[in-house]
Amino acid sequence: MEACGLQQFCRLLRMVKRLKISVRQLKEAASRDMAVRVLKHATVRDNHLSALCLSCTGEFPLFYAGDDILRGVEAVLQDEDSGLSLREVDLRDMPFTLSDALVRSLAQRSPGLRSLYINNQTLVCNVTPDTVREVLASCPGLRTLGVFYASLSEEVLAELLCPQRPPFALLELFCERSDKYVSTVSDELWVALRERHPVLAVNVVLNHTLPAKKFLKILQPSLPVRELELLTYTYLVDEVRFAAASYSGTLEKLVLQTTSSPELDAALVGVAECCSRLREVHCYCVVSRDVVRAFLTHCSQLWRYTLKTQKEKHPWTCTVLK
Structure with missing residues (x-):
């Protein structure tokens, strides 16, 4: 300009x-x-x-x-x-390491915030749980929050349990290698949060830098997962089975980057049969025709999907139904 x-x-x-x-x-x-x-x-x-x-x-x-x-x-x-005096801030596409000072200044200057996204998927998370707790205390009307999982703690989520807090709607979590050093949130606390905020939905992204042993420690059974992205390039059959069993009533979007196998095909058929609320499924490995048929048969709300029965040139395009 x-x-x-x-x-x-x-x-x-x-x-x-x-x-x-x-x-x-x-x-x-x-x-x-x-x-x-x-x-x-x-x-x-x-x-x-x-x-x-x-x-x-x-x-x-x-x-x-x-x-x-x-x-x-x-x-x-x-x-x-x-x-x-902002009500909505989205920094998800600003790919630089954010500081405590910047996030705290934002909250202090805009106590009327309703929506804040600082889960920008950088290599390092420098926003501490104390800062996120201060954001929640400074912005009592906040209803949507996107953060790194490393910025969470049970003390942070306890802030959401305060009786005077209005309904909390959405929590987005980006999980990466820093999480191998932090304690995971207990299933009991997720149960309490669901009771306190019945409309709460959680979107979770597991990055390929996260150690595999942490996957199912983060994905607790009572986590109200709406969108789940497993971008790990690892063996994910157990995680897919777990998602089908635990998130059948909440899951609306599933994204996988993994390797093909008959076991994965069977697990995906299980997801299709259990998760009737699914609107999107994107699997970036080859699957069987039975998998495609299962999602089209059982998921009436499905509107787009990426399910390939043979390899294609990158990038794979999704199929839009409606």
Whole structure:
């Protein structure tokens, strides 16, 4: 965007309610600087901004960790002259390691937050459970939260059990190698959370860096899983059987990256027979025709799927039913 065009655009930013800033050329410092400038103009005092999404795509400079973008965002959040008061924040597509300071500033400046996603799937999670607990305490109306599993603790989830807290709707969890060092949430606590928040749904992503021995420790039976992504490239037959047995009443989306086997085919048929609420299933390995037939027969709400009976060139395309 030319300087004159940006100047004219910035005059209108105070009227914007929902803003998505997408940095598409990360190799260009000017592009990253412009993104911060737009954010600063959108958060001037007396603005109308209520929803913010920051997204970064394209090639990264060598050893680039997003420091200039993160510093710019943090400066805006800590600027007492800004009129920041957000209700929705989505940082899932900003692939840089977020800090405690940034997340805390966000919560302190926007106590009216209803939705916060900081599960951006970076290699390292630096947001501690204490910070997430502070976010929940600072934002009593928060109903949707996306975090790394490593940022959870039983003390964090206990905050959701407070009697005065309004209904909590969605928890998104990204699980990766850091989780081998943390304690898993007990099934008893998930039972308590389901009783306290009957509409609670949980979306879970298990990354390939997570040790296999942690899979079923994280996937507790009473976890109200709505979407499950097992992106591990490992043997997942036990996990698929567990999902069919434990999440039959809640599971709506299943994604697998694993290896083919007759045992996996049988486990997937079991999912189709048990999980009638499934709307999507995507399996990135070859399956039998019986698997495809089972999902089409038993899952009446299925609207798209990726189930291949023979290998195709990457990327595999999904089939849309309705």
